[in-house]
Amino acid sequence: MNSDMQSAQKEISSFTGSLLRENFGKGPESVFVQMAGKYLTIYIRNFLSPIEKVLQQQDQDLIIDEMRQKLMYALIHDIRAFINAVTGVQIEHxxxxxxxxxxxxxxxxxxxxxxxxxVVVDNYHGKEEVEQKISTLSKEAEKTPEKITSFQMNSRTIAVIRTGILVRIEKEIIRYGKETLLKVIKRSLEKGYLHNSTNFEAILDKKVHDIFVDWDFELDESTIVIITEA
Structure with missing residues (x-):
């Protein structure tokens, strides 16, 4: 591994952990940073503040999600700037x-x-099947994406980028300034489909530990990150 990259990964990991600790009152147990091509992932594990733990025990995950959304809006700017300062790469999205x-x-x-x-691995094991499954699940949740691109960043991380996924009513909701509400609804709906599907483990021939999804409504784009066993 490139020593400069290894050093940058450690710095970004340390900065992210400290930033979360300062703003949430408790930091994560571990933060893993991976770079491949023009993509970078920060995988955060065992992270739940004391107040969030109480809310979770009361089945208030939506409140936790809203709290984190508001805090992350501010913190993402700092993370973006730090990545740029350490690596020299400007973060576009x-x-x-x-x-x-x-x-x-x-x-x-x-x-x-x-x-x-x-570099990323474009032709990873199960690529066509993963993209087809994502297309099918997307259609069930809203519509078939206009474009799907996927690649493997390392032996545990697969990223999927979908473009052209918003339906007309969602665009109207965004126009009325309800992006946060729409994201909460879409996240609940889509993650239900994604996590209820055991097909990814069968396709990839390995256990899936985590699936994450987010959207950029302005770009009409969404990313899905699948974390598997090594």
Whole structure:
């Protein structure tokens, strides 16, 4: 592994953990940073603040999600700037999601250039089947995406980018300034489909630990990150 990249990964991991600790009152147990091509993932594990733990015990995951959304709006700017300062790569788009059941989270960033001459694996095992399954699930939830691109970042991480997924009523909801509400609804709906599907494990021939999804409504784009066993 490139020593400069390894150093950058450690710095970003440490910064992210400290930033979450300062703003949530408790930091994650671990933060893993991966770079491949122009993509960067920050995988956060065992992260739940004391007040969130109480809310979770009361089945108030939606309140936790709303709280994190508001805080992350502010923190994402700092994370984006830090990645740029450490790597020299400007972040064009950034996505994030949480899995409250697993107490995990994912930040998925897209840079304007490749990180440290790294590459993604385009022809990974099960690629066509994964994209077909995503297309089918997307159609069940809203509509068939106009375009689906997927690739493997490492032995545990597969990223899927969907373009052209919003239906007319969703665009109207966005026009009325209800993006946050729409995202909460779509996340609940889509993650229900994604997590209820055991096909990914059969397709990839390995256990799936986490699935994260987020949207950029302005771009009409969505990302899905699948974390598997190695």
């Amino acid at each position: 950034i996505y994030y999601d949480w899995n409250m059941t697993n107490r995990s989270g994912m930040i998925f960033a897209i840079g304007n250039e490749i990180f440290y001459d790294t």
